[in-house]
Amino acid sequence: MENTILVTGSSGLIGSEVSSFFCERNYKVxxxxxxxxxxxFGKKGSTKVNLKRLEKKFQNFSNYNIDIRDRKSIDDLVKSLKPKVIVHTAAQPSHDKASEIPFLDFEVNALGTLNLLEAVRKYCKDTPFIHLSTNKVYGDTPNKMELKELATRWEYRDYLFKRGIDEKCSIDQSTHSLFGVSKVSSDLLVQEYGRYFQIPTCCLRGGCLTGPSHSGVQLHGFLNYLIRCNLLSKEYTIFGYKGKQVRDNIHSYDVANFIYLFSKDPKISAVYNIGGGYENSISILEAISKIEEISGLKMNFKYSDQSRIGDHICYYSNLDKIKSDFPKWNISKSLDDIFFDVYQGLMNK
Ligand SMILES: NC(=O)c1ccc[n+]([C@@H]2O[C@H](COP(=O)([O-])OP(=O)(O)OC[C@H]3O[C@@H](n4cnc5c(N)ncnc54)[C@H](O)[C@@H]3O)[C@@H](O)[C@H]2O)c1
Structure with missing residues (x-):
């Protein structure tokens, strides 16, 4: 029987990488x-270019211009396709944007996910359902960990140093941003449909996911936007924490590769942190120095004392659980590879 996969948000950073990955393995996507x-996010946020690229490159790819909030269309589509794998990446992805559009954010992130889960329960209960969650489900709890301040970055002290945040971190009683809350809702729904209905679901709590296909804007897509500002000599604003806030970066290829492995060996109601880990972590100040070195262009930036509400001071993922359950999976793209790919991607645009 033909291998089929349904990918929501298929023109976005992760969706387009997953679509390419499975197309190359002869799935009907x-x-x-x-x-x-x-x-x-306006014109700069458009993901049409990724859609055109996929349609041009792969005969086995096709796109439905459907809104995941449209329950009837989602129900009809899942009923007719009964795909062998579902990867859910469509979302309102920005922490800061959500407070301007609370209803839209919740309807897309929480209700959109529920529409998909309910269709899966009705028509294809054995289909692995892989959901892109986020480290923002932990709210600002990671900020309560003991930190040390170095010249260019914050780092966890003692036990957490080099290990990072694991899946046991509380998702309760902290500041999440409204985006974090709509994502907690979808994360819990995905887990519940797994446990309650015995569906092979997976929540991937991402750190900074990045790659050449990101349509980076100020409100979402940290590294891509920072590199874009450097190349265009556009002013970049650092929000608080002295610019020493740390993010762990993972290339979209490594995310797609994990999704593929999970689809081959699915589990019920799995939850994993996925990110670059300590090795691929970098602060904003360090990222600025690195891109200046690569491009030879000075970064034009200003500093604002006001940090983003609920923003992490330091976050890197503990990858012990994901690696122990999937020993064949590892990070294959270093921070240098990521910078190079994003830089090349932007130069070629
Ligand atoms: N990029 C990151 O750093 C990061 C970090 C952690 C978690 N995540 C999560 O990963 C997922 C994918 O993120 P991304 O960076 O690829 O985002 P993206 O914005 O690049 O891609 C999302 C795609 O979904 C589409 N979409 C949005 N709403 C839709 C709707 N109602 N109906 C149909 N399509 C819709 C968008 O047009 C876009 O192409 C999201 O769930 C996000 O929360 C991303």
Whole structure:
């Protein structure tokens, strides 16, 4: 029987990488994307270019211009396709944007996910359902860990040093941003449909996911936006924490590779942190120095004392659980590879 996969948000950073990955492995790939990223972030956020690239390159890819909030269309599509794998990446992805559009954010992130889960329960209960969650489900609890301040970055002290945040971190009683809350809702729904209905679901709590296909904007897509500002000599604003805030970066290829492995060996209601880990962590100040070195261009930036509400001071993922359950998976793209790919991607645009 033909291998089929349904990918929501198929024109976005992760969705387009997953679509390519499975197309290259001869799956019939059905995407769902209505370019809503342009509605959230304006023209610069448009993901149409990724859609055109996929359509041109792969005969086995097709896209449905459906909104995941449209329950009837989602129900009809899942009923007719009964795909062998579902990867759910469509979302309103920005922490800061959510407070301007609380209803839209919740409807896309929480209700959109529920629409998909309910269709899966009705028509294809054995289909692995892999959901892109986020480290923002932990709210600002990681900020309560003991930190040490170095010249260019914050780091965890003692036990957490080099290990990072694991899946046992509380998702309760902290500041999440409204985005964090809509994502907690979808994360819990995905887990519940797994446990309650015995569906092989997976929540991937991402650190900074990045790659050449990101339509980076100020409100979402940290590294891509920072590198874009450097190349265009556009002013970049650092928000608080002295610019020493640390993010762990993972290339979208490594995310797609994990999704593939999970689809081959699914589990019920799995939850994993996925990110670059300590090795791929970098602060904003360090990222600025690195891109200046690569491009030879001075970064034009200003500093604002006001940190983003609920923003992490330091976050890197503990990858012990994901690596122990999937020993064949590892980070294959270093921070240098990531910078190079994003830089090249932007130069070629
Ligand atoms: N990029 C990151 O750093 C990061 C970090 C952690 C978690 N995540 C999560 O990973 C997922 C994918 O993120 P991304 O960076 O690829 O985002 P993205 O914005 O690049 O891609 C999302 C895609 O979904 C589409 N979309 C949005 N709303 C839709 C709707 N209602 N109906 C149909 N399509 C819709 C958009 O047009 C876009 O192409 C999201 O769930 C996000 O929360 C991302």
């Amino acid at each position: 059905y995407g769902i994307d209505n370019n809503m990223r342009e509605v959230f």
